Amino acid sequence: MTLHDHAPRIAPSILSADFARLADEIAMCEAGGADWIHVDVMDGQFVPNITFGTKVIETVRKLTELPLDCHLMIVQPERYFEDFVEAGASGITIHAEVSPHLQRQLARLRELGCRAGVALNPSTSLTGIVEVIADLDLLLVMTVNPGFGGQSFIPHSPDKIRRARRVLAEAGSRAVLEVDGGIARDTIGDCWRAGADTFVAGNAIFAAKDPQAEIGILREQCAISV
Ligand code: DX5
Numbered sequence: 001m002t003l004h005d006h007a008p009r010i011a012p013s014i015l016s017a018d019f020a021r022l023a024d025e026i027a028m029c030e031a032g033g034a035d036w037i038h039v040d041v042m043d044g045q046f047v048p049n050i051t052f053g054t055k056v057i058e059t060v061r062k063l064t065e066l067p068l069d070c071h072l073m074i075v076q077p078e079r080y081f082e083d084f085v086e087a088g089a090s091g092i093t094i095h096a097e098v099s100p101h102l103q104r105q106l107a108r109l110r111e112l113g114c115r116a117g118v119a120l121n122p123s124t125s126l127t128g129i130v131e132v133i134a135d136l137d138l139l140l141v142m143t144v145n146p147g148f149g150g151q152s153f154i155p156h157s158p159d160k161i162r163r164a165r166r167v168l169a170e171a172g173s174r175a176v177l178e179v180d181g182g183i184a185r186d187t188i189g190d191c192w193r194a195g196a197d198t199f200v201a202g203n204a205i206f207a208a209k210d211p212q213a214e215i216g217i218l219r220e221q222c223a224i225s226v
C-alpha cells in the first residue's frame with residue numbers, strides 16, 4: 001500500500017503576507033498553485049500574539065475561491081464557530097489543549113458544514129485525539145509552538161507525524177494530516193515521507209525570492225524525497 005493517494009497539498013499562511021497588498025498576495029498564491037489558504041487566528045490568550053478575526057476572513061473570502069483553512073489559536077473557540085463559517089471558513093481547526101469537549105465541538109463544526117480539525121501542540125500527546133477520530137476530518141500536528149510565523153521546525157516532529165499517520169490508518173480514518181510551522185524546502189520532504197499530506201508554509205513562501213515559484217518547489221521536494 002502506498003502512503004499517499006494524492007499529491008501534497010500546499011496551504012500558504014497569510015500570516016506572513018504583506019497585508020497592504022493582500023489581494024496581490026492571494027492572487028500570487030492562486031497563480032502558484034496553492035491548494036488552500038491558511039488563516040491563523042490568534043487571541044493573545046492561548047498564544048501570546050493577536051492576529052485577526054472574521055473581518056479578515058470575509059475579505060479573503062472575497063478574494064479567492066480556494067478553501068480557507070482557518071486555524072484557531074484561541075480559547076473557547078466554539079463561541080465563534082458560526083461567525084467564522086458565515087465569514088467563509090471552509091475548515092476550522094481548534095486546539096485540543098483548549099477544547100475539553102472536543103467531540104461536541106467537532107460534531108458542531110460538521111453540522112455547520114465545515115471541515116472539522118484538531119491541532120496538537122508539539123508537547124501534546126496523540127492520545128488526545130484517539131477517542132474522537134470518527135469525528136475528525138483533519139489532524140494538524142504543530143511542528144513549532146504556535147504563536148508566530150518564521151520559527152524553526154522542531155527536529156523530532158517527523159516521528160510524531162509517523163505515529164499520527166499510524167493512528168489514523170489503524171482507525172480507518174481518511175482525515176487530512178496537516179503540518180504547520182517551519183515548513184520549508186529542507187523540512188517538507190521528511191514530513192511527507194512520515195505521512196503528512198498537507199503543508200502550511202508562511203515564511204518559506206512569502207519571504208522567498210520568487211514566492212509564486214516556491215509553492216511548486218515545495219511540492220516538488222515531496223516528490224523527490226521518496
Ligand atoms: C504558527 C502558525 C503558522 C505560521 C507558520 O503559530 O500557526 O501557520 O504562520 O509560519 P511559518 O511557515 O513561517 O513557520
Ligand code: ZN
Binds near residue numbers: 039071
Ligand atoms: Zn497555522
